[in-house]
Amino acid sequence: MDNNVASQGYGPVYFHNRTKQLVRWIPEGAYALIEHKDIDEMAALALIDKNVKGVLNYAPSMSGDYPSLGTIRLIEHGVPVYDIDDPQRVKQVLRQGHTIHIDGRQLWLKEPQGPSFLSSLTRYTDRDILLKLKLAQANLKDRLQKFVENTLTYALQELPEILQPVPIPKLKLNMRDRHVVVVTRGSGYMEDLMAIKDYIAEVQPVLIGVDGGADAILECGLKPHLIFGDMDSISHTALCSGAEIVVHAYKTGQAPGLNVVHRLGISAHIFPCFGTSEDAAHLLADEAGARLIVSVGSHTHMLDFLEKGRQGMASTLLVRMKLGGKLVDAKGIHHLCLRKPHSRISSPLSVSDACLEHHTH
Template sequence: MLKGRLRKGRRTKELVNHLRRGDIALISHEDLDLVAAESLARTGITVVLNEKKFISGRYPNLGPEHLLARNIKLYDCVPRELWALPDGTEVTLNEDHHVLFAGKDSFPLDSPLTMEEADLQLARTLDNFDRELEKFIDNTMEYARKEKQLILGLRDLPPLETSIWGRPVVVVVRGRDYKKDLGAIISYIKEARPVLMGVDGGADALLEYDLKPHIILGDMDSVSDRALLGKCERVVHAYTDGRVPGKERVEKLGVKYTVFAAPGTSEDAALLLAAGKGADLIVAVGTHSNMIDFLEKGRPGMGSTFLTRLKIGDKLVDARGLSKLYQGRLTLGWAAVLFAAATMPIAALLYASPGFRHLLYLLLYKLAGVMG
């Protein structure tokens, strides 16, 4: 039997900011992705109730297995009536898989998802992969044709106080493996001192490493108040249809901001802004680059991302590649080792010389006399 507060939210990345240890999360998230699952697991919740299917079978998604490996119970296709319960209601999940509310047997659930069932369902997704890939390619080409003029003709960049011209820029997105990628280039960041740009929750990723973002860009839906209230510039992403979803959030906090109207995702907008402001190198951390990445974000294609990367060209490098190439400056310890290795042959040759050996003995004799 499990007891906890029922916390509900149809947008998982927003809900995680309100979850606490022991809570029971109610979500509406088909094909739960790994990044969302990692965020849920970090909150310390015990159960996830999903209105939709954790694994639909369209493509392989690793989120459910990440939660199951941490002993978090998963129930999908739960009754929609659960949404009628007030947020924060104390509920009980009994051994018969019923949600009890106010002492009454209110909502029966199906059996929880197991690791074996998840493995089996993921194996079946491979049968659909080629079909999904074909649809994804068609959508990518269609959106690329529609959005090419918007991206090619993008000229109205917002004014920035942070100088980007001629400097490297690190753009951080809270995508798959973002922590590992960011950790791999810490030495580069400390030496090159690039402009740090966080895309929504990417700003909090920087703060996790004690790095302060210079610019935060996005819808402002998954970034913390702490990041937005920090000393930084805030650029709210406006979409081509006129929507500016992040405007209300920053105005409510009472912080200064500018608006950047650009097609595609906030990630695309950040890359276009960095390139348009004259960055000499753009290092991408946690960015989305393949079909599964985009399907997990609910995007049926990657037309704008394809065009964005085509426009930026060789200025854009992936953090994983940079970390392998970048060595950084030698530490003092390594410098001492190299100095010793370089001077040892010379010392050996000098010691082999009778004249030098006699001089060395004389010096040691004098030192012994002074000290003793």
């Protein structure tokens, strides 16, 4: 990684407090301004795909609370990451599309009368990454205990719901006695999906895309049969692909995602269900009579859920216990393949990955 603090030049800046919304429309080559504590890996990969010039963050990009991967991935790909030292001033001044100039560790606004200083910056370097990882390692035991306690507390509260039959909408799609592949945009999802393409070609399973997982299915040259989720991170192309659509709703029946599909003139079913959208998609497939459910890109452990901003995994634990052997997890299966998998990350094992490997063993 190049940790030179030389001038980064000029460029337009665009902001959204939800990174996954920003990456849907930010122009390539612009600076991304976010408010995203502990940038997660999926957000980082999306920013990398948009070829952003740099990432500016109102929040700590890597706090050291746990070993988050986003900042590491960005720097590995040559995208500089900065925390803004005076966020309040910058929020008052900067507007969408303003031209900024990063000079060393200083943020300037380009104006007709001359540059205006906005804030000093904290730029992440190799040394910063190692210090944050050491801090995360020291915090890991405490985070794990709180995570498990939170998971068990909510699991007890949600247990009555998982014990009852889940009423599902009347679908045109028939899943009875069929294999179903549920694709979620989690760590390594694209590599794992590519690794099971031969299985998909041979068995012809039902393909369910959970939000952006539908885009992943399309990127692989396949077509989703059903799209499930709250529709907050899916492209219009995927929504208009002809797949049957089920919007994940709150237990009250409220479904904000309906607004997204209705604006496109598309009809959709509603499925009120507790838990994450991937959990609800697994339950839907089970209740629809699927013989086998293959989960791709699912969130399965503490670091996965902390990256999603969740402090526990109660619903996931309960769903996996209910489905038992019917649910096959393909997470990480590409590591078992002899052929070279499709990958968005081509860098070799870095010191940061080695540290993370130590955390999980």
